[in-house]
Amino acid sequence: MPPSGSKALPQVFLSRRFRSEYFDKLRAFSELKVHKGESAPSFSVYRRAVKNVRVVIPMVEDPIDADFMDAAPGLALVANFGVGFDNIDLAAATERGILATNTPGAVVGPTAETAMGLLLSVARRIPEADAFMRSGRWNKWTPNLLTGKSLSGRALGIVGLGGIGSAVARMASGFGMKVSYWSRSRRDPKEEAALGVGYLPLKRLLSESDFISIHVALNDDTRNMIGEDELARMKPGAILINTARGAVVDESALIRALRSSHLAGAGLDVYEKEPIQKSPLFKMKNVVMLPHIGSSSDKGLGDMADRVVLNIRAFVSGKRPQNLLNPEAWPRRRR
Numbered sequence: 001m002p003p004s005g006s007k008a009l010p011q012v013f014l015s016r017r018f019r020s021e022y023f024d025k026l027r028a029f030s031e032l033k034v035h036k037g038e039s040a041p042s043f044s045v046y047r048r049a050v051k052n053v054r055v056v057i058p059m060v061e062d063p064i065d066a067d068f069m070d071a072a073p074g075l076a077l078v079a080n081f082g083v084g085f086d087n088i089d090l091a092a093a094t095e096r097g098i099l100a101t102n103t104p105g106a107v108v109g110p111t112a113e114t115a116m117g118l119l120l121s122v123a124r125r126i127p128e129a130d131a132f133m134r135s136g137r138w139n140k141w142t143p144n145l146l147t148g149k150s151l152s153g154r155a156l157g158i159v160g161l162g163g164i165g166s167a168v169a170r171m172a173s174g175f176g177m178k179v180s181y182w183s184r185s186r187r188d189p190k191e192e193a194a195l196g197v198g199y200l201p202l203k204r205l206l207s208e209s210d211f212i213s214i215h216v217a218l219n220d221d222t223r224n225m226i227g228e229d230e231l232a233r234m235k236p237g238a239i240l241i242n243t244a245r246g247a248v249v250d251e252s253a254l255i256r257a258l259r260s261s262h263l264a265g266a267g268l269d270v271y272e273k274e275p276i277q278k279s280p281l282f283k284m285k286n287v288v289m290l291p292h293i294g295s296s297s298d299k300g301l302g303d304m305a306d307r308v309v310l311n312i313r314a315f316v317s318g319k320r321p322q323n324l325l326n327p328e329a330w331p332r333r334r335r
Contacts, residue, residue: 010054010316015041015062022305029316047071055312060084061274066092076334077315079308083107085325086218094329101323103307110300112167115213115243118267121288122239124148128285152176157209160216168213169195180205206233218245228253237264243294246271255280269294
């Protein structure tokens with residue numbers, strides 16, 4: 001508590017329980033309140049918790065919409081824990097003078113590692129081989145046992161060459177893959193040369209790649225951008241990897257492409273509706289599924305927490321946060 005007569009510290013609400021070292025730094029300049037559970041608080045619990053807070057730290061699956069904001073009349077900053085921000089109604093926040101920030105850069109390495117891990121797992125059938133061993137069925141070696149796909153010399157198509165896509169390109173090059181990309185804005189030729197990538201229009205990228213890895217943000221332009229037609233255009237026997245956002249891919253169309261064996265497999269860390277509960281994907285041996293853990297490494301979580309703390313510290317100090325998502329709200333921000 002601040003000394004008598006001093007200015008009260010701003011209240012900050014953290015929507016999940018984390019290792020204490022991640023957010024203890026906030027206690028130096030704020031009154032930190034932490035939700036006791038590791039699961040998302042219900043809306044009613046959230047509503048009561050944020051009634052008097054100045055800052056909320058939500059996870060990327062917590063919907064921060066107009067109703068939420070109206071339940072927190074003193075809310076001035078939404079400091080998202082994650083790089084994605086499709087959970088925040090930015091228009092509603094800006095209209096109310098509420099700032100919003102995210103944590104770009106912090107998730108690049110861990111998410112790229114997850115994408116490559118999924119690519120290797122599907123291509124080399126690693127989860128299948130692990131299950132086979134644990135079942136006790138391995139009694140002899142045969143030349144065709146669990147034959148997978150090699151990466152070296154194969155074509156990887158990256159959809160979205162931002163920070164994560166670029167990191168995947170560098171990692172894939174280390175495996176001897178031929179890397180091409182499509183992005184809304186083409187990179188400078190010198191950057192392409194430095195990364196060892198070539199640009200292709202999306203249709204060609206899909207039809208010429210042995211593997212496709214998705215790395216675009218979710219917005220109105222990218223929702224279901226990989227649909228029935230795009231999946232049909234992919235090379236027969238190709239493998240799709242998605243560590244971006246589930247709704248970028250039409251999940252029903254993907255299931256059909258896998259069932260028909262047009263695609264050889266898929267590696268997924270994200271889904272149209274999360275947490276995913278019932279889906280034909282669960283029964284497909286050629287699909288490797290993760291519970292949206294792309295950024296969940298010790299370094300990734302620590303770096304995201306540090307970025308959140310820096311954004312909040314800047315705001316509390318009256319400075320513009322570095323990772324401000326709605327700069328147009330800054331001139332009329334809540335004081």
